[in-house]
Amino acid sequence: YSKSFSQHLTHIDDILHRLHHANFRLNAEKCHIAKTSINYLGHQVEHSNVRPNADNIRALLDTPRPTTAKEAFRFVKAAEYYRKFIPNFSTIAQPLYKYAPTTKQQQPTRPPAKSINMDDDETRAFQQLKSILTNDLVLRLPAGERPFKIQTDASKIGVGAVLMQTHEHGDLPVAYLSKKFTTTQMNWPTTEQECYAIIYAIEKWHKYLDGRPFTIETDHKPLLPLNTKQQLNAKCERWRLKLQHYQFTIRHIKGKHNTIADYLSRSPTGPESDDEDD
Numbered sequence: 001y002s003k004s005f006s007q008h009l010t011h012i013d014d015i016l017h018r019l020h021h022a023n024f025r026l027n028a029e030k031c032h033i034a035k036t037s038i039n040y041l042g043h044q045v046e047h048s049n050v051r052p053n054a055d056n057i058r059a060l061l062d063t064p065r066p067t068t069a070k071e072a073f074r075f076v077k078a079a080e081y082y083r084k085f086i087p088n089f090s091t092i093a094q095p096l097y098k099y100a101p102t103t104k105q106q107q108p109t110r111p112p113a114k115s116i117n118m119d120d121d122e123t124r125a126f127q128q129l130k131s132i133l134t135n136d137l138v139l140r141l142p143a144g145e146r147p148f149k150i151q152t153d154a155s156k157i158g159v160g161a162v163l164m165q166t167h168e169h170g171d172l173p174v175a176y177l178s179k180k181f182t183t184t185q186m187n188w189p190t191t192e193q194e195c196y197a198i199i200y201a202i203e204k205w206h207k208y209l210d211g212r213p214f215t216i217e218t219d220h221k222p223l224l225p226l227n228t229k230q231q232l233n234a235k236c237e238r239w240r241l242k243l244q245h246y247q248f249t250i251r252h253i254k255g256k257h258n259t260i261a262d263y264l265s266r267s268p269t270g271p272e273s274d275d276e277d278d
Helices: 005-021 069-080 089-099 120-133 190-204 234-242 259-266
Strands: 037-040 043-046 049-052 148-154 158-167 170-180 214-218 248-252
Touching: 069 089, 069 120, 069 259, 089 120, 148 190, 148 259, 158 190, 158 259, 170 190, 170 259, 190 214, 190 234
Parallel strands: 148 214, 214 248
Antiparallel strands: 037 043, 043 049, 148 158, 158 170
């Protein structure tokens, strides 16, 4: 993180002298000296640059190319949440809007998922939006004391969530996550799946949330009293007790406004794993 290697040696010498003066011992096996890049508390620190850790964006970066019209349109609707921060959003996303569903009047019954083969323009739009949503134009590092907000969602195949901070002109993402369900978790009741999305997100982003108030937004109304009322569901009650030291409130959000978390839960990329306490 120094301007030159010689300056870096001077900085290391200064640090080691200060530690020695304080009688502070280091474990040599855990020390990494003269690295060009390190990961620290969810950040990747490089020469004159600090950016989000790759783990914070992998859930979105690793999202596979849509194979159905429904998946393609779900992605562009998710990206729309941040359109105010993306110059020329309509122009970039235009090739994907062809997959918008017809109105209920035109199509009274729900059609089966239609397989598609995206052409070059559509693929380019998909990749460009993914790139914009995971670079410095939209994705932000945590800023001072701005309030944190988490939006979560669960589908039959996994969970998804986005960690955001509220800025003057809207919410901007700090990190994304998704996780596939195991076969057992796929058979959980909906409330347990939605509750698991909340606890998984909070524990994953503990380093951002511990010791400060934050908000959870979910489209599952039965979970609104999660942190204030004993749960009838034994699994949700165990999770509720596990979250007691966090300071959060839960708000309801309509499904049509929970687009990023919804998309990530239906296109999960993280490896499946059982709840370690189950």
